[in-house]
Amino acid sequence: MARASGQKLKLLYIVKFLSENTDEHHPASTADIIAHLEANGIHSERKSVYDDIEKLCDFGYDIVQVHSRLGGGYYMAGREFELAELKLLVDAVQSSRFLTTKKSRSLIGKLEQMAGKHDAGKLQRQVYVAGRIKTENESIYYSIDNIHRAIQENRQISFRYLEWNLKKELVPRANSERTVSPWALIWQDENYYLAAYDGRDACMKHFRVDKMGKVEVCREAREGLEQFEKVDLALYTNQIFGMYGGEEAVVTLQLPNRLVGVVLDRFGREADIRQMPDERFRVRAKVMVSGQFFGWLAGSGRDVEIVSPDIVRERYREWLEGILASMGTVD
Numbered sequence: 274m275a276r277a278s279g280q281k282l283k284l285l286y287i288v289k290f291l292s293e294n295t296d297e298h299h300p301a302s303t304a305d306i307i308a309h310l311e312a313n314g315i316h317s318e319r320k321s322v323y324d325d326i327e328k329l330c331d332f333g334y335d336i337v338q339v340h341s342r343l344g345g346g347y348y349m350a351g352r353e354f355e356l357a358e359l360k361l362l363v364d365a366v367q368s369s370r371f372l373t374t375k376k377s378r379s380l381i382g383k384l385e386q387m388a389g390k391h392d393a394g395k396l397q398r399q400v401y402v403a404g405r406i407k408t409e410n411e412s413i414y415y416s417i418d419n420i421h422r423a424i425q426e427n428r429q430i431s432f433r434y435l436e437w438n439l440k441k442e443l444v445p446r447a448n449s450e451r452t453v454s455p456w457a458l459i460w461q462d463e464n465y466y467l468a469a470y471d472g473r474d475a476c477m478k479h480f481r482v483d484k485m486g487k488v489e490v491c492r493e494a495r496e497g498l499e500q501f502e503k504v505d506l507a508l509y510t511n512q513i514f515g516m517y518g519g520e521e522a523v524v525t526l527q528l529p530n531r532l533v534g535v536v537l538d539r540f541g542r543e544a545d546i547r548q549m550p551d552e553r554f555r556v557r558a559k560v561m562v563s564g565q566f567f568g569w570l571a572g573s574g575r576d577v578e579i580v581s582p583d584i585v586r587e588r589y590r591e592w593l594e595g596i597l598a599s600m601g602t603v604d
Contacts, residue, residue: 283315287325291336291349293386300339300346352387359388376414413465416488420455420467429454429491430469435484445486453478454495457506468506470497477504525557525580532573539569555580567592 290309295301303322310317317325326347330336335351354362366372366380416432423430434449453469456477460466465482477500528536530552536544545557560566567589570577579586 280315283310283317284325284329286310286313286315287322288329288334288349291347292352295346295348297337297348297350300337300348302346305346354387356388359384373413412486412488413483416482416485417458417465419488419490420458420482423455423490423495424457426490427495429493429495430488431491432480432485432488434480435486443484443486452491452493453480454497456495456497456501458482459506468501468504470495470500472496477501520562521559522562522582522585523557523559524562524582524585525555526570527553527555527578527580528573529553529576532577535573562588564592 286309287306290306291301303319306322307317307319326336326338335349336347337350338347339345363381363384366377366384369377372380420430429452431450431452433445434451435443436446438444451471452473453467453471455467455469457468458465459468459479467480467482467485469478469480470476471478477497526536527549533546533554536546536556540556540558547555547557549555562585570579570589571593579589
């Protein structure tokens with residue numbers, strides 16, 4: 274029985290061996306394949322291996338036979354991902370702030386298996402990004418899975434919002450239990466955000482997914498469809514700075530023409546831009562009036578001006594004066 278069972282698995286062992294151990298520069302001989310099968314308790318002969326390879330090719334596997342005076346052999350040519358594609362995926366995993374260090378290593382290890390042992394070493398790449406900080410919330414993968422499931426099943430979710438303490442621990446914030454209706458996951462500024470309807474406050478809100486703990490799918494059906502349908506997510510994520518809290522407002526900014534690229538990068542090509550005299554232009558956009566927004570303005574230079582509304586101009590002035598006051602006087 275064991276012998277018969279092994280013969281049924283024979284084709285699978287051949288595919289696995291060729292996928293993991295061969296490529297264009299490293300073909301496996303018939304003897305190599307027979308030795309691998311024997312090591313796994315499956316007796317085989319040359320003629321049967323030829324027949325097995327032919328069957329696998331008929332099924333659709335791209336197995337190439339190499340003829341050479343040095344012996345030749347077979348290698349798996351067609352793979353789900355080319356090496357260049359795997360390198361790109363590894364770079365994305367390695368540099369992602371969203372993924373923990375532990376999860377990054379795990380994913381890269383799985384990508385290496387897809388490349389085969391001869392190319393796996395080429396995927397051991399180091400991508401350095403200035404100031405890169407990895408998330409510490411290991412449960413984020415399960416949180417995202419639960420959020421997707423709730424969206425698919427049209428159900429609400431509950432969670433607790435997390436924050437850092439002085440011991441560098443990510444802990445639940447006091448009185449942070451929430452129940453919301455999830456509508457979309459957004460990738461913005463290297464973080465995942467959840468766009469959800471908060472029935473308690475009757476409005477759409479955004480939450481950093483890596484700051485959400487104990488995400489659970491509830492029985493209650495989602496709310497807020499009408500409010501969500503009014504949101505243009507692509508435009509909204511370009512306009513709401515950094516997805517941080519603050520009061521939403523439509524502001525008009527005046528900037529020098531040289532900063533038009535900065536504005537288009539932030540607001541998108543659909544931004545409402547109007548040419549002004551003296552090599553300047555104005556842009557009208559919806560933003561979250563917060564320290565994040567003011568910090569972006571200050572970083573863009575002294576030539577950036579808030580034209581309207583007056584209340585936002587005044588808040589920006591107070592924000593700048595507060596920073597100067599906190600620095601004290603300099604002799």
